[in-house]
Amino acid sequence: MTAQKQLAALEQTFPGYRINHDEVPGTWTAIRRASLSERENDANMEYVITRLSPEALASALSAQIELAHRLRATHIFTTP
Numbered sequence: 424m425t426a427q428k429q430l431a432a433l434e435q436t437f438p439g440y441r442i443n444h445d446e447v448p449g450t451w452t453a454i455r456r457a458s459l460s461e462r463e464n465d466a467n468m469e470y471v472i473t474r475l476s477p478e479a480l481a482s483a484l485s486a487q488i489e490l491a492h493r494l495r496a497t498h499i500f501t502t503p
Contacts, residue, residue, distance in 0.1 A: 429477040437484045444477075451480040466494055 433442045440453040452473045474480040
């Protein structure tokens with residue numbers, strides 16, 4: 424798959440992030456569209472994620488989304 428197709432697939436899969444591919448160093452970067460909340464920041468969520476392949480970036484973004492879901496679920500069940 425070409426880099427353009429991989430970029431389009433990442434953008435479609437992760438609409439909450441701006442995805443960039445820089446061919447010279449060969450990096451893939453995702454910048455979150457929304458600011459991190461204090462709670463997300465305390466949980467070590469990342470605002471900018473850079474990886475060396477689109478697959479590694481997709482994996483990192485999936486982990487961030489899973490963490491965000493867990494934070495929301497925990498907040499729902501622990502908030503009076």
